[in-house]
C-alpha cells in the first residue's frame with residue numbers, strides 16, 4: 001500500500017517519463033519543469049558516467065569486426081531491436097559498452113553519458129507489398145522512452161564535426177516471428193564501428209572531430225534522428241557533413257546507391273571513395289523510402305545515406321538474417337566510408 005504522498009510522487013514520476021517536455025512550447029515546458037522540480041525523463045537517467053576520458057582503449061574491442069557486431073545485434077535475445085523494447089535496450093547496452101571501451105567521449109544528454117533520451121509515439125504494424133512497416137497508432141499523447149547513442153573522437157578542432165551515423169533499431173517480433181534486421185541495419189552499425197576502430201588503430205588525430213551516432217526509432221519514421229535535430233546535444237551548425245549507412249550488406253559486390261537532397265560534400269566524398277574502390281554509388285531517387293539522412297537534409301546540413309543497391313531484397317521480412325549478408329560487401333562499404341571520412345575529417 002502507498003501513502004497518498006507517495007502515490008502523488010509516483011504519478012509525477014510517470015508524468016516525467018510520458019510527457020516529452022522538450023516538445024512543449026518553451027515557456028510552458030519551463031514552468032512545468034520548475035513546478036515539478038525535476039528534469040525531463042529523469043527516471044531514465046543511468047548513474048553519471050565516470051568523468052575519466054583518456055581511458056585506455058580495450059584491445060579486444062579495438063580488434064572486433066563488423067561481423068562480430070552483427071552477430072551480437074541479431075542474437076535471439078535482441079528480439080529484433082524494436083524501438084522501446086527490452087531487446088533494443090540490450091542492443092543499446094552493447095553499443096554503449098563498445099563506445100566506452102573504444103575511449104570515445106560521451107556526447108549524449110548532460111549526465112547520461114552516451115545516451116540521448118527521447119520519446120516515441122505508439123505505432124501499429126502494417127504489411128505493404130509483403131514488407132512489415134509501422135504506421136502511427138492511437139493515443140499519440142502516450143509516448144514511450146527510447147535512446148540514441150553518441151560518442152566523439154576528438155579532433156584538432158572540436159568546432160567542426162563529421163557525423164557518422166547508422167540506426168540500430170529494427171522491427172522486433174510480429175506474429176511470433178523475430179525480424180532480426182541483419183542487413184537493416186546491423187550491417188550499417190557494424191560498418192560504422194569498423195571505420196571507427198580502423199581510425200583508432202592508426203592512432204591518427206583527425207583535423208575535425210568525428211562523432212558516431214546510433215539512432216533509434218528509424219523504423220518509426222526517423223524519430224531518433226529527428227529528436228536529435230530538434231534537441232541536439234551539441235550545436236547543429238558545427239556539423240560539417242553527415243555520412244549515414246543503412247542496409248549495406250547484400251547484392252552484387254560493389255553495387256551501392258546513395259540517397260541525398262542533391263549533390264553535396266558528403267555525396268562527393270562517398271562518390272570519390274567509391275571510384276577509388278572500383279565500386280558504384282549513384283544518387284538514386286528515394287521513391288517513397290528514406291533513411292535518417294533526411295532529418296539532416298531538412299535542416300540544410302549536407303548529408304548522404306549509403307546503401308546496397310539491392311537493399312530492398314528481403315527487407316523488412318524475417319529472412320533478413322546473417323545468411324543474407326555478404327561480408328565482402330560490408331568490408332567494401334567500410335572501406336568507402338573510411339576513405340570518405342579521410343577526405344572530410346583529416
Ligand SMILES: [Zn+2]
Nearest residue numbers: 170184219316
Ligand atoms: Zn528498415
